[in-house]
Amino acid sequence: MIATVGPEAARELIDAAAFYTQEGEHELGLTFIAEFEHAVALLCTHPRIGAIWRATTRRLPLRRFPYNIIYQLKPQEIRIIAIAHQHRKPGYWRGRQ
8 A cells, every 4th residue: 555645734744844843953853754754654554543533534643743644545545635733723624635
């Protein structure tokens, strides 16, 4: 199974990594990216590991950061539609495909 990252989710990933780089240190931004990559690799191996959330989507929380990977399972693809902060604007990504 392959994972694809939607354009809005890619922007959220970059923004979050930039925030951690600016507020913490360069290494913290890289750690955020590495945590995301680890979670995506896990999803590719175990696509149903994330909890069902909001009907057709699933979510997988990152271990070390307050973000969820919001994704949809397609026949041959894991479609990542949001990298959502756990305490901001719940469900803002609902219209994404």
